[in-house]
Amino acid sequence: MASDMIVNHPEKALALLQADAEKILKLIKVQMDNLTMPQCPLYEEVLDTQMFGLSREIDFAVRLGLIEAIVGKEILDKLERELSALHDASLRK
């Protein structure tokens, strides 16, 4: 296993969390782009599950001291804003 000296865990943790957040963002964009299509009934369930998973990863990284809680909160808040924009758009459809 790479020793602590080589792997900068805080940096890598943040990069992994941002990449995971990006995947969720893509899921949201796909839904946004396909609003005219019949909505996959499970997409909210899928997004909720992914958001829960990411929140647990962020909580874990914060408890490990790898990222600051505020940084984790910003990652989630950004996604929550995108999610509510998607939700509003689907209601207006």
Added chain:
Amino acid sequence: MASDMIVNHPEKALALLQADAEKILKLIKVQMDNLTMPQCPLYEEVLDTQMFGLSREIDFAVRLGLIEAIVGKEILDKLERELSALHDASLRK
């Protein structure tokens, strides 16, 4: 933020994961001890959600190189065995 030098991230990560696994184990034991009581209908849902959360933490720790995949798998497998024992016991009730 504590620099990598002071915090042994691999050790702390494993300790956090084992502590989280222990919490789920306690949930399972509570159910096991209360089998005669009417089963809370949501307990399987709660346990599934907790297991999913833990699996995402483990996956994150493995991707970060903080624990070996096999170690993470053992943590989950142990809980899965306890869960199926609980499930069997509740069926025999």
